[in-house]
Amino acid sequence: MALPPLATTDDLDARTITWDDQRLAETYLAVASAAVRDAAGVPISQTTSTVPLFGDGGQWLRLPGPPVVSVASVVLDGDALIPGEDWALVDGFLFRMCGWTVDGPQPKAFEVTYTHGLPDVPADVVDLVCRMAGAAIKLAEQDEGGAGLVVDRIVSERLGDYAVTYDKAAGATEMELSDRTRDRLRARFGGGSAAMVGTR
Structure with a gap:
């Protein structure tokens, strides 16, 4: 399911x-939104997702993309587990008394x-x-052919025998986020795997 952009033309x-x-x-609002969501590791805006999660043997299973509003279903091998009996939602975690593991050779x-x-x-x-x-x-x-989309960030210039140095680490376009911004978004929104962004 495609997520709506995180900003609109009204915001512009x-x-x-x-x-x-x-x-x-x-x-470009959609592309920028996708870049920010990718950096955060979660959709950010409220949505409904269906995700596969593997337990580690403990009784608590963390749901990615907080805050968690509600859980509609938990399914194992096509069988729905019963809320309040097989599992409970507690502060963004799923609790299961017998633990989140499945017996057998394959996870x-x-x-x-x-x-x-x-x-x-x-x-x-x-x-x-x-x-x-x-x-x-x-x-x-600036350029109908799109040449203006290439970002050349100048980090130093010299006047005598004119020279200019470009920042090769700045990224190819304005849609590139700095490592610092990416780290801040991931830490703030508690991002899980990148697959979390592609909800269904």
């Missing part, structure tokens, strides 16, 4: 970021369907997405 307008092409603006996943994430996207995340999309829109509009 609120920040006086100019855009003329609706399709272009919406495209088996518990398939969990649950609603999680934030009902409102935090203002700073909206701002980050808008800045990324705004920069990409501006660069795209």
